[in-house]
Amino acid sequence: MKKVVFVSLGAVLLASMPLAAQSSDVVTVIHVGKLLDKPGTPPRGPSTVIIRNGKIAEVLSGHQQGPAGATQIDLKDKFVLPGLIDSHVHLDSDAGGNAALIEGFTDSPARAAYRAAGNAKKTLMAGFTTVRNMGDGTGATLALRDAVAAGELPGPRIIDAGRSISTTSGHMDATLSVSEDLHNSIGQENLCDGVESCRQAIRKQVRRGVDVIKIATTGGVNSRIGAGLGRQLFDDEVKALVDTAHLYGKKIAVHAHGDDGVNIALAAGADSIEHGTMMTEESIKLFKAAGAYYVPTLSTVNGYLERLAANPNAYPPDVLAKVQWRIGVTGKSLAKAYPAGVKIAFGTDAGVSKHGRNADEFELMVKHGMPASAAIQAATMNAATLLGVEKEVGSIEPGKAADLIAVSGDPIADITTLKSVRFVMKDGRVFKAE
Numbered sequence: 001m002k003k004v005v006f007v008s009l010g011a012v013l014l015a016s017m018p019l020a021a022q023s024s025d026v027v028t029v030i031h032v033g034k035l036l037d038k039p040g041t042p043p044r045g046p047s048t049v050i051i052r053n054g055k056i057a058e059v060l061s062g063h064q065q066g067p068a069g070a071t072q073i074d075l076k077d078k079f080v081l082p083g084l085i086d087s088h089v090h091l092d093s094d095a096g097g098n099a100a101l102i103e104g105f106t107d108s109p110a111r112a113a114y115r116a117a118g119n120a121k122k123t124l125m126a127g128f129t130t131v132r133n134m135g136d137g138t139g140a141t142l143a144l145r146d147a148v149a150a151g152e153l154p155g156p157r158i159i160d161a162g163r164s165i166s167t168t169s170g171h172m173d174a175t176l177s178v179s180e181d182l183h184n185s186i187g188q189e190n191l192c193d194g195v196e197s198c199r200q201a202i203r204k205q206v207r208r209g210v211d212v213i214k215i216a217t218t219g220g221v222n223s224r225i226g227a228g229l230g231r232q233l234f235d236d237e238v239k240a241l242v243d244t245a246h247l248y249g250k251k252i253a254v255h256a257h258g259d260d261g262v263n264i265a266l267a268a269g270a271d272s273i274e275h276g277t278m279m280t281e282e283s284i285k286l287f288k289a290a291g292a293y294y295v296p297t298l299s300t301v302n303g304y305l306e307r308l309a310a311n312p313n314a315y316p317p318d319v320l321a322k323v324q325w326r327i328g329v330t331g332k333s334l335a336k337a338y339p340a341g342v343k344i345a346f347g348t349d350a351g352v353s354k355h356g357r358n359a360d361e362f363e364l365m366v367k368h369g370m371p372a373s374a375a376i377q378a379a380t381m382n383a384a385t386l387l388g389v390e391k392e393v394g395s396i397e398p399g400k401a402a403d404l405i406a407v408s409g410d411p412i413a414d415i416t417t418l419k420s421v422r423f424v425m426k427d428g429r430v431f432k433a434e
Helices: 097-106 109-125 140-149 179-187 195-209 234-249 260-268 281-290 300-310 316-330 330-335 358-366 371-389 415-419
Strands: 027-035 047-052 057-059 071-082 082-091 129-131 157-161 211-215 252-256 272-275 294-297 405-409 423-426 430-434
Touching: 071 371, 071 423, 082 109, 082 294, 082 371, 109 129, 109 140, 109 423, 109 430, 140 157, 140 423, 179 415, 195 211, 195 234, 211 234, 234 252, 234 260, 234 358, 234 371, 260 272, 281 330, 294 330, 294 371, 300 316, 358 371, 358 415
Parallel strands: 027 071, 082 129, 129 157, 211 252, 252 272, 272 294
Antiparallel strands: 027 047, 047 057, 071 405, 405 423, 423 430
């Protein structure tokens, strides 16, 4: 018979073991004080979660012993909920403004890979066990996705978009503000102009092995060009991009600030809108007709404010004007969309904001009109459905991955509790226990 081991919040027995050393025949019993097993429904009282080989096996009422010989974890004084999901991160990025431009020329792909791995660990420790990475020029996060899945490195489950697509001079054009002498040395296979070019750009990302496609129908706040935040693609180009992504079975996420870029993407069948800063009533109608998700990324303002506080010249003038505008209007679209019944998925744009502080987004969502329970649902069941992994994660139910986190307070009563995650389990393995 296996020895029964009681794991308190001061010990991380499983996490101290090498990844490859853990047996595939593992049974764990977690005793929970309060359990939010299905976000969107009321939490349960004292409960027992039985995990077998990294999967949820049973969820029982009360504190029960479970199978003989199982590892026992005591979270009787904690509030337990599913591992959180961030639908919009940039794991290989930390810098912004002028620093980001310099980083693009001074860092090697290997350095980007190590940075992505470090940020992935920060994200996991913050309680986010699944992320959708929305931009990867070097392939670092594509490789990291596979290394994490193989158990070689700690990190969240990664759904990766590869390199984001825009027009020439659009938001994803890496040559903006760079000397023309250097343009030929900067890979630009992610730019497209015209229908055939846009179809090819999608196919090139599919060839890289991406999970999802990201495009930009409008300019961006951080684009180093004063071309505004309105639409930058023609109708036939947007349709070609969306249809080609769907042809290959890939969902398509659309960076869009201006309502014209939001609306054309939704009309073409986009699966999600990222940022959606200037939504109108027409946008709301299109969201609901399409069944698309809105990913607000409110946390960007935290990144902007912190960088400007450290260096008032962190952004060039064209970008600074857009940053100041974004700070002023952030949250207004969410305040329209949520009460109108638009589906919301949690996403931070971490990389613009700080990695490991993804939970700051919850406070902003509540500030701009979402109940705490709805914000939690956006970061669990809603995000899982958007990412296409709802059969694996998003709730604590038999058959799903054993992704659980624990906090000391009740996040439905105080959403800021989620900024201090005390316990993190992913796929049945404990990565954090305080």
